[in-house]
Amino acid sequence: MDLQKVAQKNLEGYVGFASLPNQVYRKSVKRGFEFTLMVVGESGLGKSTLINSLFLTDLYSAEYPGPSHRIKKTVQVEQSKVLVKEGGVQLLLTIVDTPGFGDAVDNSNCWQPIIDHIDSKFEDYLNSESRVNRRQMPDSRIHCCLYFIAPSGHGLKPLDIEFMKRLHEKVNVIPLIAKADTLTPEECQQFKKQIMREILEHKIKIYEFPETDDEEENRLVKKIKDKLPLAVVGSNTIIEVNSKRVRGRQYPWGVAEVENGDHCDFTILRDMLIRTHMQDLKDVTNNVHYENYRSRKLAAVTYNGVDNNRAKGQLCTKVDTVDGMSPLAQMEEERREHVSKMKKMEMEMEQVFEMKVKEKVQKLKDSEAELQRRHEQMKRNLEAQHKELEEKRRVFEEERANWEAHQRQEQQKLEASRTLEKNKKKGKIF
Amino acid sequence: MSESAKVHHPGPPVKAEKTHGSDFSYVGIDAILEQMRRKAMKQGFEFNIMIVGQSGLGKSTLMNTLFKSKVSRKSVQPSPEERIPKTIEIKSVSHDVEEKGVRMKLTVIDTPGFGDQINNENCWQPIMKFINDQYEAYLQEEININRKKRIPDSRVHCCIYFIPPTGHCLRPLDVEFMRRLSKVVNIVPVIAKADTLTLEERDDFKQTIREELRANGIDVYPQKEFDEDAEDRIINDKIREMIPFAVVGSDQEYQVNGKRILGRKTKWGTIEVENIAHCEFAYLRDLLIRTHMQNIKDITGSIHYETYRVRRLNESNGHFTSLPAVEPKTNGLPAEQPAALQANGVAAQHGALSHEM
Numbered sequence: 085m086d087l088q089k090v091a092q093k094n095l096e097g098y099v100g101f102a103s104l105p106n107q108v109y110r111k112s113v114k115r116g117f118e119f120t121l122m123v124v125g126e127s128g129l130g131k132s133t134l135i136n137s138l139f140l141t142d143l144y145s146a147e148y149p150g151p152s153h154r155i156k157k158t159v160q161v162e163q164s165k166v167l168v169k170e171g172g173v174q175l176l177l178t179i180v181d182t183p184g185f186g187d188a189v190d191n192s193n194c195w196q197p198i199i200d201h202i203d204s205k206f207e208d209y210l211n212s213e214s215r216v217n218r219r220q221m222p223d224s225r226i227h228c229c230l231y232f233i234a235p236s237g238h239g240l241k242p243l244d245i246e247f248m249k250r251l252h253e254k255v256n257v258i259p260l261i262a263k264a265d266t267l268t269p270e271e272c273q274q275f276k277k278q279i280m281r282e283i284l285e286h287k288i289k290i291y292e293f294p295e296t297d298d299e300e301e302n303r304l305v306k307k308i309k310d311k312l313p314l315a316v317v318g319s320n321t322i323i324e325v326n327s328k329r330v331r332g333r334q335y336p337w338g339v340a341e342v343e344n345g346d347h348c349d350f351t352i353l354r355d356m357l358i359r360t361h362m363q364d365l366k367d368v369t370n371n372v373h374y375e376n377y378r379s380r381k382l383a384a385v386t387y388n389g390v391d392n393n394r395a396k397g398q399l400c401t402k403v404d405t406v407d408g409m410s411p412l413a414q415m416e417e418e419r420r421e422h423v424s425k426m427k428k429m430e431m432e433m434e435q436v437f438e439m440k441v442k443e444k445v446q447k448l449k450d451s452e453a454e455l456q457r458r459h460e461q462m463k464r465n466l467e468a469q470h471k472e473l474e475e476k477r478r479v480f481e482e483e484r485a486n487w488e489a490h491q492r493q494e495q496q497k498l499e500a501s502r503t504l505e506k507n508k509k510k511g512k513i514f
Numbered sequence: 515m516s517e518s519a520k521v522h523h524p525g526p527p528v529k530a531e532k533t534h535g536s537d538f539s540y541v542g543i544d545a546i547l548e549q550m551r552r553k554a555m556k557q558g559f560e561f562n563i564m565i566v567g568q569s570g571l572g573k574s575t576l577m578n579t580l581f582k583s584k585v586s587r588k589s590v591q592p593s594p595e596e597r598i599p600k601t602i603e604i605k606s607v608s609h610d611v612e613e614k615g616v617r618m619k620l621t622v623i624d625t626p627g628f629g630d631q632i633n634n635e636n637c638w639q640p641i642m643k644f645i646n647d648q649y650e651a652y653l654q655e656e657i658n659i660n661r662k663k664r665i666p667d668s669r670v671h672c673c674i675y676f677i678p679p680t681g682h683c684l685r686p687l688d689v690e691f692m693r694r695l696s697k698v699v700n701i702v703p704v705i706a707k708a709d710t711l712t713l714e715e716r717d718d719f720k721q722t723i724r725e726e727l728r729a730n731g732i733d734v735y736p737q738k739e740f741d742e743d744a745e746d747r748i749i750n751d752k753i754r755e756m757i758p759f760a761v762v763g764s765d766q767e768y769q770v771n772g773k774r775i776l777g778r779k780t781k782w783g784t785i786e787v788e789n790i791a792h793c794e795f796a797y798l799r800d801l802l803i804r805t806h807m808q809n810i811k812d813i814t815g816s817i818h819y820e821t822y823r824v825r826r827l828n829e830s831n832g833h834f835t836s837l838p839a840v841e842p843k844t845n846g847l848p849a850e851q852p853a854a855l856q857a858n859g860v861a862a863q864h865g866a867l868s869h870e871m
């Protein structure tokens with residue numbers, strides 16, 4: 085395929101494809117958007133409060149208290165979905181919470197459930213992508229992970245470093261300084277510098293804001309970059325300050341306002357996360373993290389012909405697809421395998437079916453023979469009985485005949501004796 | 515010299531001191547307080563305080579604030595960046611401080627690395643070992659045949675445990691640690707960096723902590739069972755209602771209403787450390803220094819140390835002429851009381867015994 089030089093042409097009139105963005109816009113608005121956000125941090129750092137503040141809803145309220153109110157024995161991963169609508173655009177927001185992270189005495193491998201969860205979401209997406217019927221592809225991949233750092237003022241804890249090192253290749257990690265109203269402005273500056281230094285030192289790749297051609301945007305992006313990691317304060321309670329109603333936290337010495345850029349970086353986070361970079365986060369998840377996962381998974385499958393995808397949660401770098409077979413050939417191979425498997429299954433099933441049929445026939449025959457036999461036996465029984473009865477009757481007839489004969493004899497005798505007597509009487513007279 | 519003369523002052527009420535005018539019934543026994551005070555001033559006091567908590571909770575700052583000078587380990591060994599040590603270390607720094615003629619040897623024992631690792635199993639063991647080692651050293655000195663007039667007291671009198679201000683409940687690590695250590699040392703739990711919590715959150719958190727402490731049977735200072743009389747009980751009950759203290763530390767001064775006070779300045783206000791409307795640092799300081807310091811030392815000496823001693827001596831049993839009656843030691847100045855221990859020099863027979871609880 086040669087790359088032909090594409091000539092640029094100027095149009096003479098208005099054609100109308102400038103309305104393409106509008107069409108895209110209308111279609112996406114109809115379809116709606118999805119966004120999945122994960123929050124990770126020790127308990128008590130204000131994660132639930134921040135989520136409530138970001139989206140101005142009470143995701144965790146009194147009726148459904150967040151996981152913060154009880155310390156868990158093991159790390160869990162909980163998902164909550166909420167559908168928000170604004171200006172005709174609807175957003176299906178999924179918040180993934182991780183209660184129990186970093187709370188136990190021994191926190192080794194507390195990141196494992198989280199890594200497993202992220203991988204399982206990638207796997208779901210991969211499976212739904214490889215299906216034959218792809219009409220609905222729900223995207224539940226984690227688009228962004230907000231990591232909350234405790235405001236110690238010194239630096240990152242070993243747990244923070246470990247976690248970020250393991251997750252920066254799987255998801256967009258955005259570190260935040262939680263409960264930033266603990267720090268004075270100088271402490272905050274120093275803390276941020278220290279954290280960024282440590283992040284560089286350990287080669288952690290946090291989410292990078294993309295460079296654009298627009299000068300104006302670049303300046304904004306640079307301003308955000310200077311303030312990383314963002315120091316946030318969350319609150320949903322409204323307080324009156326100078327006859328203005330603001331969201332904030334009321335202290336005896338003053339009110340820390342959430343939306344005041346001087347007090348904390350909450351507005352920057354909100355703008356970045358929702359208003360400007362949400363789409364970019366999704367793109368990076370799709371193009372970088374998901375592709376990493378996919379190439380690693382598929383390469384592992386075809387390398388040995390055996391599914392050796394046990395290497396989860398390990399620190400690997402991006403695998404180059406050029407090393408393995410081209411994806412198309414891989415798919416062909418897979419398809420062939422699949423087809424042969426199907427054929428084998430079919431044959432097996434036929435065999436099984438035949439065997440079953442034979443068995444059934446045999447059984448039927450058997451039962452028929454059995455019936456026949458019984459029939460014969462019964463007949464014989466009957467005949468035997470019949471004969472017996474005949475025999476009895478004969479015997480009985482014989483007896484009767486005998487008896488009759490006997491009777492006649494007796495009779496004769498009697499008659500004879502009577503005549504004799506008569507004769508005797510007669511004779512005596514003579 | 516004049517002291518001994520005063521001590522042998524005879525009893526008859528007629529020989530009253532002229533200084534009290536026409537007070538015939540005055541004997542002068544209360545003058546012993548003055549003598550004790552003078553002696554104490556000459557000898558000075560010792561106080562050993564241990565601070566335990568995760569890194570970044572403001573422990574060193576609070577120490578500096580408590581004693582109004584740089585007494586933490588960071589003042590002694592300045593390091594530009596804080597590195598979390600791989601294992602728990604015990605760093606002990608001593609200072610001699612003086613106020614109005616009263617001298618005190620203050621030792622601050624810091625425990626960097628506690629609770630900072632990923633796996634914090636048994637992170638309390640080095641600390642327990644340290645505390646028991648101090649008791650052991652004191653015991654060795656005590657049962658020596660030729661012992662010093664005044665045994666240097668390096669026992670940990672008080673352990674301040676810093677609870678991170680999560681606002682929800684105690685973490686398993688906190689419960690484990692306090693449960694084990696409340697048996698060997700006086701624990702004073704404090705909520706660190708309390709400027710994170712609003713007043714309602716603070717009250718809720720304290721309530722939760724108190725309930726959890728009760729549920730787990732953790733006896734923090736002031737312990738209920740060591741209240742000596744009704745008066746003590748009233749005072750201590752008031753304190754027990756406020757435990758744990760929500761503290762904020764600072765060693766920087768700011769100008770507020772024309773006064774220079776210690777505080778933290780943020781964009782939305784200045785937190786005054788000594789203002790009880792802002793935080794409870796003043797109560798903690800009063801408890802530790804102004805009102806209950808002696809009581810803390812007493813309890814350490816008479817109860818925790820004695821428990822250790824009884825256990826220890828029972829372990830190597832049968833080597834003493836008599837098991838002495840356990841008498842409480844006052845003021846941490848053992849030289850005043852006659853030795854109740856009749857043990858001979860059996861120091862050589864004490865091998866390394868296990869210190870685990």
